[in-house]
Every structure is written in C-alpha cells, then in structure tokens.
Amino acid sequence: MVTREMIKKIPKVELHDHLDGGLRPETIVELAQEQGVELPETDPKKLARWLQRGANRKSLSLYLESFAVTVSVMQTKQALERIAYEHILDLKKENVVYAEIRFAPILHQKSGLNLEAIVESVLSGLSRGRKETGLEYGLILCAMRDQDYSISLEVAELAVAFRDRGVVAFDIAGDENGHPPKKHLEAFQYIRNRNFNITIHAGEAFGIESIWQALQICGAHRIGHATRLLEDMTISGTFIEKMGSLSHFIRDKRIPMEVCLSSNIHTGAAENFDSHPFPLYFKNGFRVCLCTDNRLMSNTTLSKEMEIAVEHYNLSLRDLEKLTLNAMKSAFLHYDGRIRIIYDVIKPEFARLRRETNPFD
Numbered sequence: 095m096v097t098r099e100m101i102k103k104i105p106k107v108e109l110h111d112h113l114d115g116g117l118r119p120e121t122i123v124e125l126a127q128e129q130g131v132e133l134p135e136t137d138p139k140k141l142a143r144w145l146q147r148g149a150n151r152k153s154l155s156l157y158l159e160s161f162a163v164t165v166s167v168m169q170t171k172q173a174l175e176r177i178a179y180e181h182i183l184d185l186k187k188e189n190v191v192y193a194e195i196r197f198a199p200i201l202h203q204k205s206g207l208n209l210e211a212i213v214e215s216v217l218s219g220l221s222r223g224r225k226e227t228g229l230e231y232g233l234i235l236c237a238m239r240d241q242d243y244s245i246s247l248e249v250a251e252l253a254v255a256f257r258d259r260g261v262v263a264f265d266i267a268g269d270e271n272g273h274p275p276k277k278h279l280e281a282f283q284y285i286r287n288r289n290f291n292i293t294i295h296a297g298e299a300f301g302i303e304s305i306w307q308a309l310q311i312c313g314a315h316r317i318g319h320a321t322r323l324l325e326d327m328t329i330s331g332t333f334i335e336k337m338g339s340l341s342h343f344i345r346d347k348r349i350p351m352e353v354c355l356s357s358n359i360h361t362g363a364a365e366n367f368d369s370h371p372f373p374l375y376f377k378n379g380f381r382v383c384l385c386t387d388n389r390l391m392s393n394t395t396l397s398k399e400m401e402i403a404v405e406h407y408n409l410s411l412r413d414l415e416k417l418t419l420n421a422m423k424s425a426f427l428h429y430d431g432r433i434r435i436i437y438d439v440i441k442p443e444f445a446r447l448r449r450e451t452n453p454f455d
C-alpha cells in the first residue's frame with residue numbers, strides 16, 4: 095500500500111512542466127498590482143479557481159486561454175526571474191530532484207524585452223533556486239505552433255545559443271489541431287543539424303498522424319502526451335491485442351512519452367482517469383513517465399499525479415520507482431549527469447523508502 099506520506103518522500107523527476115502554467119496565484123496578484131495589469135480576480139484563491147475553471151473545459155484551445163492571464167504579468171526581467179526562482183522552490187517542496195521546465199520566450203516580449211534577455215532572466219531565477227535548494231534543472235524553449243515558421247527557427251537558434259547555459263531542448267507547443275508540426279520543419283532541422291534535443295507536444299488534441307509526424311518528419315526524441323497513440327492499438331479489456339507499426343516503433347526505440355494525467359482530463363484528451371491509456375502503456379513496456387504539465391491550471395503537483403496513478407491503476411512503490419527511472423533516463427541532461435542522479439539519489443532514496451515500509455523487502 096503506497097501512502098500519501100510515502101509519495102511525498104519519493105525523489106521525483108519532472109520532464110513536462112510549463113513555467114507559465116505553474117505560477118503561485120499570490121505572485122500573479124502581486125505582480126499585477128506592481129505592473130498595473132488588470133486581472134479577472136484579485137484574490138489569489140479566487141484567481142486560482144477562475145484559471146482552473148477556465149482550463150477544465152475539455153478542449154485544448156480553451157485550456158490555453160487561461161495562459162493569457164499568467165503571461166500578462168511575465169513581461170519584465172524581474173517578474174521572469176522571480177517566477178523561475180519560485181518555480182524551483184515549489185518543486186523542491188515536493189522533493190523533485192531534477193526538473194525540465196519549459197516556456198515560450200516569444201510570448202514575453204510585450205514590454206519590449208528581447209529574446210536573449212527573456213531567456214537570461216528565467217535562467218537567472220532558476221539558478222538562484224538551484225543555489226538555494228540543490229535542485230537540478232534544464233530549460234526547454236518552446237516555439238508556438240500557430241506562429242510563422244521563421245519565428246520557430248529563431249527560437250530554435252536561441253535554444254542552441256544557450257545550450258551551455260542551461261537550455262537543454264526545443265519544443266513546439268500551442269493548439270495542435272490545424273497546426274501540424276511539419277510546418278516548422280526548418281526549426282527542427284536546425285536543431286538536429288546541431289546535435290541538439292527535441293520534444294514535441296503530440297497526440298493530445300490530434301491523433302496518431304501528429305505523433306507520427308513529430309517522430310518521423312520532425313525527429314522528436316520525446317513526445318509530450320502521446321495520449322492518442324491508443325488509436326494505433328486494438329484493446330481487449332486491459333490488454334493490447336494488436337499494435338500498429340507506430341506503436342511498435344515507439345516501444346522498440348524506447349521513445350519516452352511524457353504523460354500528464356490531470357491535464358489530459360482537463361483538455362479532453364482523455365475522458366477520465368479510468369479510461370486513460372497510461373496504465374496500458376506502462377504495463378506493456380512503453381517508456382512512460384508522469385508529469386504535471388501545468389501545476390496551477392490543472393491544480394496539481396507531481397505528488398498528486400502519483401497519488402492518482404496509485405489510486406486508479408494500483409501502482410506499487412516499485413512501479414513508481416520504475417516511472418521515476420524512466421523519467422531520469424529520458425531527461426535531456428547529459429548521460430553522465432543522468433547516471434549520477436540515478437545512482438547517487440534516486441536508487442538509494444527508493445531503497446531507503448522500501449526499508450522504511452518493509453524491512454524484509
């Protein structure tokens with residue numbers, strides 16, 4: 095029996111976490127006051143509920159509307175630095191030991207900041223957080239699907255330019271339907287030519303064609319969500335009876351899938367936890383990990399996502415260890431760094447937890 099107290103102590107790895115989806119509501123209110131930005135609610139609790147109600151409408155495009163509010167107070171160097179710093183502190187509270195945090199620099203230019211200054215401010219906040227907590231991180235830069243390919247190329251160049259200062263990968267985010275990733279091929283080719291890393295949001299609001307494109311046309315190394323890979327499978331009860339070539343490819347090549355349970359319910363990518371394909375993927379050997387996507391918008395934490403998985407899919411402590419190792423193996427941190435965290439932190443901490451709960455294990 096995995097308890098909430100045990101989950102809290104688990105050393106966690108977060109790979110899919112949006113900076114603009116995980117702010118403290120109190121910080122939004124304070125920043126809005128300082129900056130003279132108007133908010134739909136000025137009480138932090140009410141504001142959080144307003145954002146969460148807005149996000150939970152079973153549609154990715156509606157889900158994304160809530161971000162206009164958070165992004166509106168993320169337009170100065172000081173605000174970006176503070177938000178990034180607090181992000182690390184909040185992850186530390188849940189015992190996250192390594193996190194990849196992502197954001198789209200292009201959305202933070204409304205007060206005239208240039209892209210370099212935007213990325214530098216976020217990195218400086220993350221670095222202050224690391225100094226205080228020891229939590230290690232990588233930053234992922236996102237381009238937006240609905241924007242022109244020349245802008246995504248600029249973001250790809252920016253990501254590579256910052257590769258030695260904490261940026262670990264390039265992603266494409268935003269509304270999936272009607273905005274295929276192949277539109278941004280030049281950006282992906284730029285990243286691949288420079289031996290850099292790609293993760294792509296796919297299979298969330300659109301089906302397997304989007305996942306296929308992300309992998310085989312754009313060269314993604316990881317997939318964000320992949321919820322609708324299920325459409326490539328014939329399911330019988332809790333078993334996969336037959337899989338298409340794309341599913342086999344993903345499992346054979348150990349392509350990581352960043353699963354975000356609560357967010358998927360809110361965007362309508364899955365109807366409810368019990369019909370979510372995550373347990374099918376996990377129990378059939380796919381390389382999946384659990385992530386939060388947007389802690390504020392989806393009113394969640396990585397601990398909460400683990401609790402949901404334990405409750406609905408009957409996961410054991412060994413299962414949670416496997417998921418954590420899956421995540422750390424799939425991180426964009428260099429190989430030696432991943433090995434160090436796995437053997438120095440994750441494995442010993444899980445071993446200690448097991449001894450605590452079952453001395454004979």
Ligand SMILES: [Zn+2]
Pocket residue numbers: 110112267295318387
């Ligand atoms: Zn996401």
